[in-house]
Amino acid sequence: MALFRRKKVETDDEAPVDEVTRLPGTPGEDAFGRRPIAAQRDYLVSLVKPLSPFGLSITDAHGLALCENVPAPEDVPHETTAAIDGYALASSSTRFAGRPDEVRVQVDRRPPSPVTEGTAVLVMAGARLPRGTDAVASASHMDADGELVFTQPLTQWSGCRLAGTDFLAGETLLHKGTTIHAGSVALLANAGVDKVLARPRPRVVVIGTGGGQPGEGVPTLDTTARTVAAAAHVSGAHVWRVEADGQDLDALRDTVTDQLIRADLVLATSDRMVPGDRDPVSVLLPELGATDFCQVAMAPGSLHGFGLVGPDETPLLVLPTGPGAALASFHAFALPMLRAMAGAAAGDVLHVPTTVPFGPDPELTTFRPVRLVRTDGHLAMEPVGTGDITHVPSLAAADAIAVVEPGLTTVGVGTPVDCWPLSR
Structure with a gap:
């Protein structure tokens, strides 16, 4: 049974109609009704809240940011x-x-x-x-x-x-905001600190609404959902992937609402590329909570849906169709949201020159699968395969996604370009 639906509004002269709640404060749009990618990212990040911190063991806190200074309980070293x-x-x-x-x-x-x-x-x-x-x-x-x-x-x-030469009792071992890594764990353990206050890893549920249309005898796997789930794993989140029948809206509604109990963020994906068809989760989203649908000035994957759903207003992001477009959207929007939930700084963005010239779209932010290479001792990038992020073999050969901002008619050799690494 569905738990959340749009409110029914009664009028004197009309039958009950659905009242759709829309999120306020949406970014401005260009002449073509598109939002800048940076404005959309900042807007979505503003709609999520940092998770509440609690005490975690120092090994479980690996990769998380501290929420308070950690003092030395006694002199470090304890003895000479x-x-x-x-x-x-x-x-x-x-x-x-x-x-x-x-x-x-x-x-x-x-x-x-x-x-x-x-x-x-x-x-x-x-x-x-x-x-x-x-x-x-x-x-x-x-x-x-x-x-x-x-x-x-x-x-x-x-x-x-000598005892106390590293830290005296009460001195700060690590400062608030520090991200815990293996060396930090060694320092804390050496000082006798077993627990720290940190925000937990965000819990992400990836809902796949069905694979594509394979030929006879070819297994149906939800490629996009698996791709996004893998990217969420790399981000350090706890991830669950759930398959749902996008053709059965009642069952899909139940799947979405059932997952809200364990999700800090829900990502809805689809493989089905049917012109004119809306994503099935986008069809349901208005009855689950306040929503926002828009076009973003990016290619591929301009169409996006977002909602704050359920009694806890869990954020739900509808990603574009297909693995390449969904992966670009994950890095552009979902990853910054996850980092905001974890109270972490913005993720790593490499700013490296290209070794091969190419022509981007001057009006849209575009994405290319690239490989990071060393040239004369310096990090650079080169496009791989077809250079099309929707071409899965090219995406598989890449280790980063190049983000080419609008306004450029050509990107020459040596031009610095932002890149999102695909692995840690």
């Missing part, structure tokens, strides 16, 4: 440790070195505790400094007889990392 691989000893054992003779120190293979003055014990970098020692000598002091030889005194705490 060896800074190098070598031999720990009491520096006083070498105080007479070079006056005038060298001092020889024997390595104790079965170290007592505390270490006896005049002997040394083997230690590894990062290990606790043994009792009775206050310096670490490198292996360069070892002679052929297996003894340490010093021609000058070893200073106290040389070769050591």
